[in-house]
Amino acid sequence: MQYLPIHGRGASFNPPNRFERLSYEPDPEWQDPDEPDPWRTTQYFRDAARTVLTRNNSPDVPFDVGLNPYRGCSHGCAYCFARPNHEYLGLSAGLDFESKIFVKLEAPELLRAELSSPRWNPEPIIMSGVTDPYQPAERRFRITRGCLEVLAEFRNPIAIITKNHLVTRDVDLLAELASHQAAIVNISITSLDPKLQRVVEPRTSIPKRRLAAVETLSRAGVPVNVMVAPVIPGLNDHEVPSILSAAAAAGARSAGFIPLRLPGAVAEIFQRWLSDHFPERKERVLNRIREIRGGRLNDPRFGSRMRGSGPYWEQMRAMFQAVIRREGLDQERPSLSTAAFRRPDPGGQLRLFSEP
Numbered sequence: 001m002q003y004l005p006i007h008g009r010g011a012s013f014n015p016p017n018r019f020e021r022l023s024y025e026p027d028p029e030w031q032d033p034d035e036p037d038p039w040r041t042t043q044y045f046r047d048a049a050r051t052v053l054t055r056n057n058s059p060d061v062p063f064d065v066g067l068n069p070y071r072g073c074s075h076g077c078a079y080c081f082a083r084p085n086h087e088y089l090g091l092s093a094g095l096d097f098e099s100k101i102f103v104k105l106e107a108p109e110l111l112r113a114e115l116s117s118p119r120w121n122p123e124p125i126i127m128s129g130v131t132d133p134y135q136p137a138e139r140r141f142r143i144t145r146g147c148l149e150v151l152a153e154f155r156n157p158i159a160i161i162t163k164n165h166l167v168t169r170d171v172d173l174l175a176e177l178a179s180h181q182a183a184i185v186n187i188s189i190t191s192l193d194p195k196l197q198r199v200v201e202p203r204t205s206i207p208k209r210r211l212a213a214v215e216t217l218s219r220a221g222v223p224v225n226v227m228v229a230p231v232i233p234g235l236n237d238h239e240v241p242s243i244l245s246a247a248a249a250a251g252a253r254s255a256g257f258i259p260l261r262l263p264g265a266v267a268e269i270f271q272r273w274l275s276d277h278f279p280e281r282k283e284r285v286l287n288r289i290r291e292i293r294g295g296r297l298n299d300p301r302f303g304s305r306m307r308g309s310g311p312y313w314e315q316m317r318a319m320f321q322a323v324i325r326r327e328g329l330d331q332e333r334p335s336l337s338t339a340a341f342r343r344p345d346p347g348g349q350l351r352l353f354s355e356p
Contacts, residue, residue, distance in 0.1 A: 010080075011094035043100050051114065063129065069128065069147060070132075080097070083097045111150045115154045127147065133147075145170055148173040148177075175221055184224075191239055214250035218251030229256070230260040231316065
């Protein structure tokens with residue numbers, strides 16, 4: 001079946017779920033023209049999670065504890081490595097991932113309970129290691145804001161990863177945490193070309209707004225690390241120097257980059273996306289990916305997922321290192337401290353009102 005691109009979506013179809021024997025495939029000939037296209041509407045579902053902190057056991061990522069307010073993401077990035085997680089919910093990594101968002105409404109209360117427990121050893125938390133905590137749903141539900149309020153109360157360190165200018169809404173809380181060396185924000189900038197950004201990451205902030213977020217946070221004393229991620233060989237790799245220069249001018253303190261990886265169903269979704277938007281570049285891009293991934297579209301081994309191999313990868317890495325040195329972005333990233341961590345004493349607060 002031929003699927004057409006859907007405005008505002010990265011995927012144009014739902015690949016079968018690897019865990020399910022049956023899959024749903026709509027027949028366009030039976031589509032009622034008076035009915036709205038279900039994939040254009042984002043649906044929200046209550047996530048009945050009983051805990052919000054998860055442990056990471058991968059040596060490829062520099063954190064141990066993650067906090068994800070949402071499952072699924074309507075940003076619509078066709079390359080998103082988190083897409084296969086929706087298969088564990090009985091859904092598809094394609095359009096389902098973008099249009100069916102699970103919301104952890106109780107996340108702030110669950111986080112407060114976990115930080116209040118004597119079993120909690122203060123350590124940095126990353127928000128979030130899977131989906132963007134400032135995706136469009138956050139404007140409506142404000143769960144990330146609620147979690148930051150709890151983290152600021154406990155002064156527990158937090159690192160945030162986002163593509164959205166909405167992070168500046170919470171600059172007050174982030175600045176307060178940063179004053180205790182307890183906050184850092186990682187802003188992902190994939191391209192400075194708004195036309196490319198609109199098709200690569202349909203529902204994210206435009207490049208100009210992301211740079212504005214870097215500037216706003218930096219001026220407020222919040223350390224900002226810019227991530228050129230993912231670097232898509234043959235598509236946006238030529239922009240790495242200009243992105244880094246713009247990030248440095250906006251006030252970023254450090255920078256990193258991660259090459260594209262295509263786990264599971266993401267490979268099929270991304271290839272279809274290339275066919276839809278960049279058919280003339282498709283084979284070049286895929287060949288470049290294989291070149292840095294040992295002849296495959298994905299290398300799932302620990303230690304290699306976040307980096308590549310081969311001559312082209314070494315060329316990319318050398319170029320990146322040269323540019324960050326030139327732009328002063330090769331500084332050591334600020335470390336997060338738990339020294340200011342505290343557990344608020346509700347009983348002590350109440351005694352203030354009972355004292356004569």
